[in-house]
Amino acid sequence: MTTATYLRPGLPSPVAENDGLDAPYWEGARRGELMVQRCKPCGNWQWGPEWICHKCLSFDVGWQKVEGRGRIYSWERPWHPVHPALKDQGPYIVVLVELPHAAGIRMLGNLVGDPRQEVRIGAEVEAVFEPHNDAKPPFTLVHWKIIGSG
Template sequence: MSYLPEGLPIPSAGADGLSTPYWEGTRREKLMIQFCRGCKHWQWGPEWICHRCNSFDRDWREVAGKGVIYSYQRVWHPVHPALNGHGPYIAVLVELPAADNVRMIGNLLGDPKQDVPIGGTVEAVFEHHASASPPYSLVHWRLV
């Protein structure tokens, strides 16, 4: 069962392919984050150069799909026609301790009116869309 309704645009790595390792990782249920080999800095979102040292020597590394809620937003207004009648839903900003606390955004699964504890522990949940063209997987978050 899909958390989000059908009809939303299919996510992709884009023409430049910069985030391809991330999307390939989600299909294998692996959370991949960029890592600079020069200064050992983790970063998200993906960039061609390191945010800290401007090196082009970046890599993608798997990190544990465990995080901490830094912030959240309960979304009541649809941001896409496919979301009409679907709200509310909760978007969380999750810190990843295994990657120097870089932050990424995702949906929080469960009751859309639940209390959301700042500092609460969450784990990644991979939602696969194997029959889509092209196939893809999304990362959502669930309170632990």
């Protein structure tokens, strides 16, 4: 699912790290897919990206597409801008989403919709993809939306 632009222009464009470690995540987001790391020898899921498996210490860590659905594990509603481009955009909601299809790993993201909406721990959410095709280079952000919300 894609969404209209949620964030205002003027923020720095996210790009893959120079070492290329997180490039598969950003490439997947451009395709509308949520990609996370998975160790090839032991099957451990992990986030954020690392060169080594957190469980078995193997360097044979790959990337796998996962279902972009999860549950809100935690959240906060910041009222202060964390960047000058967000000066008049507060409040906004940041959620920590637990992904049951990836052994419960957790990812941060914005919760789209009314910034004053009621947020419930355990609420089901789905990934929404916000493409920025005019950016140099183009990128896509992953946000979250409560399932069943308008």
